[in-house]
Amino acid sequence: MAIIGALAGTAIPVYIGMRPSIKLSGATRQIMGDLMWARMQAISQNNEFKISFLADNYRYTILDDDDNDGNIDAGESIITRNIQDKYRDVTFSSTANPIFHPRGNASPAATVTIINSFGTKTVTIAITGRVKKQ
Numbered sequence: 001m002a003i004i005g006a007l008a009g010t011a012i013p014v015y016i017g018m019r020p021s022i023k024l025s026g027a028t029r030q031i032m033g034d035l036m037w038a039r040m041q042a043i044s045q046n047n048e049f050k051i052s053f054l055a056d057n058y059r060y061t062i063l064d065d066d067d068n069d070g071n072i073d074a075g076e077s078i079i080t081r082n083i084q085d086k087y088r089d090v091t092f093s094s095t096a097n098p099i100f101h102p103r104g105n106a107s108p109a110a111t112v113t114i115i116n117s118f119g120t121k122t123v124t125i126a127i128t129g130r131v132k133k134q
Contacts, residue, residue: 020089020118027087028114028121028133031060034081035098035112035123035131038062042100053094053112058084060094070099090116104129 038049041064050063050070062079063072072078083090096110105128112123122134 020116023087023090024114024116024118024121027083027090027092027116028123030081030083030086031092031112031114032123032131032133034060034062035125039100039104039106039129039131042102043104046102048102049100050097051099052097053092057091057093058082060092065099087116090114098125100129 035051038051042049045064045066048065048068048070050065052061052063054060059080059082062081064077065071066076067073083092092112092114094110094112096108098106098108098110100106106125107127109127110125112125114121114123124132124134126132
């Protein structure tokens with residue numbers, strides 16, 4: 001019992017100290033995964049997918065833009081993601097709202113900076129459509 005207590009006494013503070021890092025990595029993976037999903041949907045559905053990072057810095061939308069006009073029209077689906085549902089202390093900022101085109105490219109290029117008390121991570125979207133975590 002003493003050994004278990006000693007191990008728990010050292011492991012718990014280490015885990016608590018690592019939580020912000022774990023949350024930052026998780027939020028980065030979620031945003032990156034959604035961006036890659038939107039790109040693949042644009043290719044497979046042969047229409048544009050527009051990503052809009054909202055001003056509150058913790059929500060973003062993914063618009064399935066069937067008529068490629070950049071606006072939400074009847075019959076087009078929109079998904080809203082709230083990063084703070086899973087990662088409360090995480091926010092982000094973006095340099096642009098990219099659109100993924102049917103050939104997989106994107107415009108404009110953008111950088112999403114994900115932030116919490118641990119630090120920052122970035123996800124870049126190149127004009128070629130490549131989504132990369134840095």
